[in-house]
Amino acid sequence: xTVLETVELKKNFGDISALKGVNLAVRRGEIHGFIGPNGxxxxxxxxILLGLLKPTAGTAxxxxxxxxxxxxxxxxxxxxxxxxxxxxxxxxxxEVLDLLARLRGPGNERLRGELLERFDxxxxxxxxxxxxxxxxxxxxxxxxxxxxxxxxxDEPTSGLDPLMEQVFQxxxxxxxxxxxxxxxxxxxxxxxEKVCDRVSIIRDGVIIESGTLVELRHLxxxxxxxQTKRPLEGLEQFSGVHxxxxxxxxxxxxxxxxxxxxxxxxxxxxxxxxxxxxxxxLEDLFIRHYEGETRR
Amino acid sequence: MKRNFAGTLxxxxxxxxQERRQVVLWALAIVLLNFLVVVSYAxxxxxxxxxxxxxxTMRNPAMTFMLGPGWGLDNYTIGAMVxxxxxxxxxxxxxxxxxLVVQALTRSSEEDGRHELLLSxxxxxxxxxxxxxxxxxxxxxxxxxxxxxxxxVPGVESVDLAGSLLFGTAVGTTGFFFAGLxxxxxxxxxxxxxxxxxxxxxxGLLYVLRGLGDLGREWLSLATxxxxxxxxxxxxxxxxxxxxxxxxxxxxxxTGAFRLNWGRDLGSGYLRARAGRQRASxxxxxxxxxxxxxxxxxxxxxxxxxxxxxxxxxxxxxxxEEFLAGNEFLREILPSVQGYSLTEQFxxxxxxxxxxxxxxxxxxxxxxxxxxxxxxRLESLLALPVSRLNLLLGFxxxxxxxxxxxxxxxxxxxxxxxxxxxxxxxxxxSVLVASLAQLPGMLVMLGAAVVIVGFCPxxxxxxxxxxxxxxxxxxxxxxxxxxxxxxxxxxFGWNPQLPVEPFxxxxxxxxxxxxVLLCAAGAWGYVRRDLDL
Numbered sequence: 001x002t003v004l005e006t007v008e009l010k011k012n013f014g015d016i017s018a019l020k021g022v023n024l025a026v027r028r029g030e031i032h033g034f035i036g037p038n039g040x041x042x043x044x045x046x047x048i049l050l051g052l053l054k055p056t057a058g059t060a061x062x063x064x065x066x067x068x069x070x071x072x073x074x075x076x077x078x079x080x081x082x083x084x085x086x087x088x089x090x091x092x093x094x095e096v097l098d099l100l101a102r103l104r105g106p107g108n109e110r111l112r113g114e115l116l117e118r119f120d121x122x123x124x125x126x127x128x129x130x131x132x133x134x135x136x137x138x139x140x141x142x143x144x145x146x147x148x149x150x151x152x153x154d155e156p157t158s159g160l161d162p163l164m165e166q167v168f169q170x171x172x173x174x175x176x177x178x179x180x181x182x183x184x185x186x187x188x189x190x191x192x193e194k195v196c197d198r199v200s201i202i203r204d205g206v207i208i209e210s211g212t213l214v215e216l217r218h219l220x221x222x223x224x225x226x227q228t229k230r231p232l233e234g235l236e237q238f239s240g241v242h243x244x245x246x247x248x249x250x251x252x253x254x255x256x257x258x259x260x261x262x263x264x265x266x267x268x269x270x271x272x273x274x275x276x277x278x279x280x281x282l283e284d285l286f287i288r289h290y291e292g293e294t295r296r
Numbered sequence: 297m298k299r300n301f302a303g304t305l306x307x308x309x310x311x312x313x314q315e316r317r318q319v320v321l322w323a324l325a326i327v328l329l330n331f332l333v334v335v336s337y338a339x340x341x342x343x344x345x346x347x348x349x350x351x352x353t354m355r356n357p358a359m360t361f362m363l364g365p366g367w368g369l370d371n372y373t374i375g376a377m378v379x380x381x382x383x384x385x386x387x388x389x390x391x392x393x394x395x396l397v398v399q400a401l402t403r404s405s406e407e408d409g410r411h412e413l414l415l416s417x418x419x420x421x422x423x424x425x426x427x428x429x430x431x432x433x434x435x436x437x438x439x440x441x442x443x444x445x446x447x448x449v450p451g452v453e454s455v456d457l458a459g460s461l462l463f464g465t466a467v468g469t470t471g472f473f474f475a476g477l478x479x480x481x482x483x484x485x486x487x488x489x490x491x492x493x494x495x496x497x498x499x500g501l502l503y504v505l506r507g508l509g510d511l512g513r514e515w516l517s518l519a520t521x522x523x524x525x526x527x528x529x530x531x532x533x534x535x536x537x538x539x540x541x542x543x544x545x546x547x548x549x550x551t552g553a554f555r556l557n558w559g560r561d562l563g564s565g566y567l568r569a570r571a572g573r574q575r576a577s578x579x580x581x582x583x584x585x586x587x588x589x590x591x592x593x594x595x596x597x598x599x600x601x602x603x604x605x606x607x608x609x610x611x612x613x614x615x616x617e618e619f620l621a622g623n624e625f626l627r628e629i630l631p632s633v634q635g636y637s638l639t640e641q642f643x644x645x646x647x648x649x650x651x652x653x654x655x656x657x658x659x660x661x662x663x664x665x666x667x668x669x670x671x672x673r674l675e676s677l678l679a680l681p682v683s684r685l686n687l688l689l690g691f692x693x694x695x696x697x698x699x700x701x702x703x704x705x706x707x708x709x710x711x712x713x714x715x716x717x718x719x720x721x722x723x724x725x726s727v728l729v730a731s732l733a734q735l736p737g738m739l740v741m742l743g744a745a746v747v748i749v750g751f752c753p754x755x756x757x758x759x760x761x762x763x764x765x766x767x768x769x770x771x772x773x774x775x776x777x778x779x780x781x782x783x784x785x786x787x788f789g790w791n792p793q794l795p796v797e798p799f800x801x802x803x804x805x806x807x808x809x810x811x812v813l814l815c816a817a818g819a820w821g822y823v824r825r826d827l828d829l
Contacts, residue, residue, distance in 0.1 A: 047675075052678055076681045086676075094573060094575055094576065095580060098576035099585075102582075103682050
């Protein structure tokens with residue numbers, strides 16, 4: 001059961017085509033990571049899903065309804081945190097929170113106070129005096145206290161300090177526990193890794209990879225550091241072994257998932273003293289695809 | 297000590313690079329205005345009799361309050377006229393220019409973190425204030441010289457070089473004084489907005505205090521910078537001593553600014569920002585409520601200004617015959633209709649003109665929507681269950697409301713003042729009705745604004761051009777025999793001129809219909825186009 005879906009979504013701005021066929025689906029109750037380099041089309045996709053931009057071709061649906069035509073109805077159950085939160089400089093944070101809540105409907109008073117405390121935000125200050133992080137907190141508190149079924153968050157932690165980032169991640173876990181759905185774009189891959197159930201990677205207006213982290217990791221290689229009693233040899237012959245090097249008696253290399261078993265069997269013959277395996281990080285995935293782009 | 301000012305000159309050049317556009321445009325506007333006034337006064341008021349008649353209309357408290365005491369009224373030469381009617385105005389413009397420039401380079405730059413970047417370089421800690429000082433000195437010296445020369449160049453006899461240079465210097469000195477005031481307030485205020493509001497309100501307050509002083513309390517006028525600068529009595533007595541006092545006062549302000557700057561942390565201010573409301577008021581719950589909250593101060597200021605404008609027009613009605621006798625220009629553009637008194641004719645013209653000014657605050661909420669879009673603040677709103685149509689209508693509704701309030705304010709000021717000076721004349725209700733009869737044309741203008749917002753938000757300047765064209769066509773059209781169709785291109789060309797002309801229901805309905813059509817078309821575009829998020 002998907003809460004939002006795009007099919008062959010295209011968007012042109014004049015001559016520039018920002019999206020060249022985006023196929024994205026978020027299932028009910030999942031936290032879906034949306035990652036990609038700057039200018040890949042993350043924000044554009046999100047804005048189309050919110051009916052802020054009209055797609056050039058393809059479809060974008062939320063809760064099974066057309067994102068552009070039924071925007072107002074959809075928005076009753078959607079909360080959004082823009083990447084660049086801009087607020088009215090002469091309104092206070094509290095006034096903005098009230099305005100945003102009232103335009104949606106009756107707000108959740110208890111949650112509002114609780115979140116203000118957790119995010120350590122002073123609602124009596126004018127938004128003009130807020131830092132980027134504080135403006136982001138206002139938008140986050142508005143979204144998190146809305147009770148919306150689906151949250152669309154565009155790099156919501158880019159201005160937050162590590163402490164606040166932790167608070168935000170706790171909030172996400174609570175949302176998951178309540179069965180709500182989240183589309184979360186991010187640059188901070190460790191954050192995506194920590195909280196997301198599934199991930200879509202976008203590059204140059206196209207989704208290039210989509211799936212659970214386990215599925216995606218399968219596509220890339222494991223980092224190995226090994227020390228053996230007898231001198232290690234013969235690793236070069238494995239086609240799946242890369243970046244082989246030796247420093248201070250320790251051999252470092254990375255190995256593709258398909259050959260991991262064979263390589264391990266090979267290593268054991270040299271009497272292993274120490275062995276460290278690091279799973280591939282999302283960074284590796286990201287860089288692998290990113291390199292693919294630059295090579296082209 | 298010297299270390300604290302390291303890099304000042306480099307920084308001033310850099311600041312000039314940032315602000316030169318604004319500085320040059322303001323200075324050009326001030327210089328050109330003065331030049332044009334001298335040229336046109338010399339054209340309009342050729343004979344001493346005409347000037348004496350003009351002087352006669354200046355002899356009333358309202359004029360003294362607005363322009364300052366008229367020292368040369370007994371021998372009202374072109375020079376005396378320019379000095380009396382233009383010096384205060386030009387000095388105020390220079391003050392606003394300096395307030396804007398200095399605030400951009402001090403508190404605003406500090407708030408946006410540009411100061412932080414600059415001060416991390418091998419730059420003295422006082423240089424960030426010394427550089428605006430250098431810039432203020434240069435720009436006001438340039439402004440003084442250019443203004444002085446622009447006045448003198450047309451070669452009008454009574455506008456001599458000595459007086460012109462003093463006029464220019466007085467303007468430049470006032471600018472420098474307010475640059476110092478803004479620099480001082482930049483140390484006190486914690487936000488750039490507070491700095492700007494503080495500086496502009498003090499300017500406004502000083503203007504009013506000077507006006508009250510000029511009405512008979514000489515000491516009060518002497519104690520305020522604007523009153524002091526008028527005591528130069530340019531082209532009449534040419535006193536230089538007020539300039540000296542002003543420069544000394546400006547020096548004190550700048551010194552104060554440096555003292556305070558030395559003792560405070562980057563980003564802090566001596567006046568702590570007041571804690572604002574924790575909760576929004578009950579009004580702030582719809583797009584209309586938001587529009588009202590955002591435009592509140594602007595609307596109140598405009599309504600007060602229009603009330604005053606109406607009142608100042610009204611105060612002229614006492615000696616209307618003399619006033620018009622002395623003003624060939626007004627006599628020519630005044631529609632002469634049989635069977636109506638001069639008072640009624642002039643009244644209809646005044647209402648016509650105020651309507652074209654009153655439309656400006658009415659357009660502001662709609663134009664604000666474009667500003668909101670450019671500032672990226674619509675994204676959060678439209679992601680809520682708020683349709684674009686709803687948003688647009690909220691801001692448009694405020695515009696409609698303001699146009700009615702604006703006409704009521706100016707009508708009230710005009711009507712009450714006419715009553716006060718004439719003791720009889722047209723009743724207040726008829727002035728108010730005549731004012732409100734201008735609404736259909738104003739609403740068409742609002743419709744044009746919605747079309748701009750809906751289709752080409754980048755070209756809001758077209759809207760202001762249309763307003764300017766209306767003023768030109770309706771006000772000056774008669775003078776240059778502008779064909780009737782060209783006047784009718786402006787919605788104000790269709791408005792009835794009550795009480796001289798009858799109110800035609802058909803025309804009014806036609807205008808209203810057009811307004812609705814324009815709004816609908818604009819809304820159609822707004823709902824469909826991509827927002828510039």
